[in-house]
Structure formats: structure tokens, C-alpha cells
Amino acid sequence: DIQLTQSPSTLSASLGDSVTITCRASRSASKWLAWYQQRPGKAPKLLIYAASTLVSGVPSRFSGSGSGTEFTLTISGLQPSDFATYYCQHYNSLLSFGGGTTVEFK
Amino acid sequence: QVQLVESGGGVVQPGGSLRVSCAVSGFDFETYAMAWVRQAPGKGLEWVAVTSYDGRLKHYADSVKGRFTISRDNSKNTLYFEMNRLTIEDTAVYYCARVGEVGLTSYFDNWGQGTLVTVSS
Numbered sequence: 001d002i003q004l005t006q007s008p009s010t011l012s013a014s015l016g017d018s019v020t021i022t023c024r025a026s027r028s029a030s031k032w033l034a035w036y037q038q039r040p041g042k043a044p045k046l047l048i049y050a051a052s053t054l055v056s057g058v059p060s061r062f063s064g065s066g067s068g069t070e071f072t073l074t075i076s077g078l079q080p081s082d083f084a085t086y087y088c089q090h091y092n093s094l095l096s097f098g099g100g101t102t103v104e105f106k
Numbered sequence: 107q108v109q110l111v112e113s114g115g116g117v118v119q120p121g122g123s124l125r126v127s128c129a130v131s132g133f134d135f136e137t138y139a140m141a142w143v144r145q146a147p148g149k150g151l152e153w154v155a156v157t158s159y160d161g162r163l164k165h166y167a168d169s170v171k172g173r174f175t176i177s178r179d180n181s182k183n184t185l186y187f188e189m190n191r192l193t194i195e196d197t198a199v200y201y202c203a204r205v206g207e208v209g210l211t212s213y214f215d216n217w218g219q220g221t222l223v224t225v226s227s
Contacts, residue, residue: 089213
């Protein structure tokens with residue numbers, strides 16, 4: 001199985017900040033990585049798949065990059081609705097999630 | 107629009123059984139693989155089971171293999187999850203999710219609101 005490690009586990013930021021979350025894979029995940037946003041008490045929402053493909057309707061301030069073993073999710077200009085927990089997920093032959101990164105108000 | 111609505115959660119004693127369901131609408135259910143993903147209280151996401159569009163292929167996480175069974179009734183647009191020999195560690199919100207691309211292993215592009223299963227004596 002591919003293990004995914006997200007960092008940081010918690011990120012403190014202010015409105016308008018740009019933040020980057022990293023997801024590292026224990027071995028190559030190629031480009032088969034997705035990112036989800038989960039607000040408290042809500043179901044996860046798919047933001048990005050194939051490492052960098054933005055889901056239709058997701059604001060363009062969200063972007064993903066990377067391949068192989070290192071991936072990043074960047075939010076450019078934090079909005080109130082962006083304070084949430086973010087998860088990466090590897091897919092292809094097996095499925096696994098990262099441990100999550102919570103973006104909180106500074 | 108795409109809707110997935112879980113039901114059937116509740117409190118069950120250790121060693122007991124429970125079946126949760128997921129009724130879907132707004133898309134052609136019989137053409138999509140479907141999955142169950144769970145989240146223990148205050149914890150992260152854990153994929154637990156996936157089934158092909160026709161129910162013939164199924165994969166399970168090691169944590170539930172041999173105890174839980176995923177199934178579907180395409181005539182009723184409903185996904186099921188039969189959980190047996192439940193333990194306290196199975197306490198979680200159980201989400202049904204639509205698999206986004208062809209095949210069993212892909213991202214999940216639509217999720218239900220979840221149903222809480224609590225295993226407690």
C-alpha cells in the first residue's frame with residue numbers, strides 16, 4: 001500500500017493569505033492523487049483529481065501540483081469558506097487517504 | 107442533481123450486526139462503481155469497501171474484510187453495507203460515495219451526508 005503523509009497537520013492563517021499543503025507518498029503515486037475539502041459536520045467534497053485537474057465549479061484559487069511522491073494543494077487568497085480540513089487521496093490500484101490538514105484562523 | 111442519502115445507522119452492541127443503505131438519484135446508478143468510506147469521531151477518512159457498477163467485483167479494506175459486505179440493487183438505485191461482528195473500532199460516520207472514473211479504484215466525486223454507526227455496550 002502507498003502511505004500518504006500530509007504536512008502540516010494544522011495550519012494557522014488569515015483571510016487573504018495563500019497557503020500550501022503538502023502530501024508525500026511512500027512510493028510513486030504517479031499523478032493519481034485527489035484533494036478533498038471537509039467542513040465541520042459535512043461530507044468531504046472533491047476539489048482536485050489527477051493531481052492538478054480542478055473539479056468544475058471549484059474556485060480557481062485552489063490549485064494542485066506534483067507527481068510521483070510529492071504533491072501540493074495551494075489556496076491563493078483564503079476566503080472564510082476555506083477554513084476546513086483537507087485530505088489527499090491516492091487512487092489507481094489501491095486506495096488510501098492522508099491524515100488531513102486543518103486550516104484554522106490565526 | 108446528484109443525491110446520495112444514507113440511512114440505517116444507530117447504536118449496536120459489540121459483536122452485533124447492522125445494515126446501512128444509500129439511496130441515490132440524479133444519475134445513472136447502474137453505470138457507476140460505488141464505495142463506502144468511514145470516519146471515526148475526530149479522525150480522518152478511511153476507505154472500507156468498493157463495488158463495481160454491476161456488483162460483481164468487490165474490494166475491501168483489511169480492517170473490515172470477512173466481516174462487512176457491500177452490495178447493490180440497481181433496480182432500486184440503492185447501495186448497501188452489511189456489517190457483522192462489529193467492534194468498538196467500527197464506530198464511525200459511514201459515507202457512501204460515487205466512484206468518479208471507470209474502474210474500482212478512483213477518486214470519489216459525490217458523497218452522501220453520512221450515517222453514524224455507534225458500537226457500544
